[in-house]
Amino acid sequence: MNKIEHLGIAVKDLEASNTLFHKLLGVSHYKIEEVALEGVKTSFFQTGESKIELLEATNSDSAITKFIEKRGEGLHHVAFEVADIQAEIKRLKGEGFTILNETPKRGADNKWVVFLHPKSINGVLIELCQEIESP
Numbered sequence: 001m002n003k004i005e006h007l008g009i010a011v012k013d014l015e016a017s018n019t020l021f022h023k024l025l026g027v028s029h030y031k032i033e034e035v036a037l038e039g040v041k042t043s044f045f046q047t048g049e050s051k052i053e054l055l056e057a058t059n060s061d062s063a064i065t066k067f068i069e070k071r072g073e074g075l076h077h078v079a080f081e082v083a084d085i086q087a088e089i090k091r092l093k094g095e096g097f098t099i100l101n102e103t104p105k106r107g108a109d110n111k112w113v114v115f116l117h118p119k120s121i122n123g124v125l126i127e128l129c130q131e132i133e134s135p
């Protein structure tokens, strides 16, 4: 794994949180993107080398809805950038981690994403992401 690509934070109100994080970081979000398949609307902030992804649910079946009901707003996942997502899936499976989707999905911010079950990693949801190369 290369580095922490971003931290994902579950929020109830993306608008309000965009304002809050603007105040906190001193920069505006650089994009808002809806991932319909996941039932989430996201916004991204860049601060130095690091990124923050805010996630708001767009429907009641969304993983973000369930997360907020159970645990409230807050840190939702830690995303690591990987160079070869298929190789990492294979390696981590071999190490006994539970992979939530073995076929990478198209996530926000032009990435292939895979999630590892928090139960296998001290309660932390881990995302692996690899930049989708444009043809």
Ligand code: ZN
Pocket (backbone or CB within 6 Å): 006, 007, 008, 053, 077, 079, 127
């Ligand atoms: Zn993410």
